[in-house]
Amino acid sequence: MKATFSIVLSILFLTSCQSFLDVKPKESISDAVTITDKTSAETAVRGVYSALASGNYYGTNFQAIGYLSGDNVEWTGSQSIVQEFINHKVNADNGMVSGVWIAIYQTINRANNVLAKVNDVADPALTTALKNQYLGEAYFVRALAYFDLARVWGGVPLITKPTVTPADNRGIARSSTAETYAQVLKDLDAAESLLPATTDRYRATQKTVWALKARYYLYQKDWVKAEEYASKLIGDATNYTLLKPYRNFFADNARGTQESIFEIFYNGTTEINAHRGQWQPQTNGGTRQWAPNTALVTLLNDASVGGNRSVLVAKDNQNRWYGNLYYRNPGSDPSYVLRIAEQYLIRSEARTQQNKLTAALSDLNAVRDRAGLPAVTAATSEAVLLAIENERRVEFALEPHRWFDLVRTGRAATVLGVTDPKRYVLPLPVDQLLVDKALVQNEGY
Incomplete structure (x- = not known):
């Protein structure tokens, strides 16, 4: 799981994070190199975001698992490893599975490097406020990474110290799914306490944490908390709003719009969204x-x-x-990680589960109105939940939500015909099992 810090993010337009991300590619820096000053700390944090953007993570393949496994997409090529997701018969030697696992743990490793070293830097230019920001960003990205691991594999090894050599952190057994999600919340709480309450669509802030917390609590079926955190974003209408019409958040080279809470930037040259x-x-x-x-x-x-x-x-x-x-050619499209539309639908679902149907329909219909659709007038909780499920299918049609939605709501069997619950998680990559005997395969694989 050894990773390198690659400084490759570049922002070409004016945002609050331009000075941070608007850098030219430089020679890679090993994770083993000590963070010694403000510049190297910035380099390390850039490396965290770069790993998040990689082709095997949010650059393509992790997202592909989310939508190929649903019912919106078909495979037109010849590689059987892709068809395995559509058929829900994924094998442990599937190359995409291995690539995604490695990419997410590389992201975690870069975050761990920042968390282990930034606090000890004695550079006056690296102020306490900056240290807190960098640490908070690392906690947020690590939380997102473990959240994604839990959604795909269930319980995974919880690695919270940097991996410098191949032998480091080997022999750590898998934690349970509940323990993995507990780590997510622990990291989100840490990030929330460290980050500023500013608006930044490319870097983590308190608001980014709130959005992921809303999703986290939705998955945990903590409806009160899911509603609470989604409301924080929806209530900030100055910075986050549903754009009309739908195309306005992505078409005509749009990026960083008020629709976006957190998206990943690609410059189309040194970093390409495939x-x-x-x-x-x-x-x-x-x-x-x-x-x-x-x-x-x-x-x-x-x-x-x-x-x-x-x-x-x-x-x-x-x-x-x-x-x-x-x-966008050759590949400068953002990857959309958190959008305000999701927060409306999270709150709608959470309110429905609390039998607040009028308020739930208001949120659902806000998303429908943006899409040019009439209001839903469902009268029962069951009808509203089905309407939300159907709305999420088309609202996030080409984003990685459908499969995870059907699994978390227990609807995968009814909608997709996937009746074996062992198939609701993927197999651990066989190459990881071979090098680390502490790992145990998911049941059924």
């Missing part, structure tokens, strides 16, 4: 190796369901449908 290559057709320089399936195309083009979200799909010169969320 998503567009998978979605776009050959005429646009892509491979269209995965595409919206017939069911999703029908939903998005149904004016009573998709509304103005039909912009997510388009036809190529061979009359084939393709996904159009990622379209």
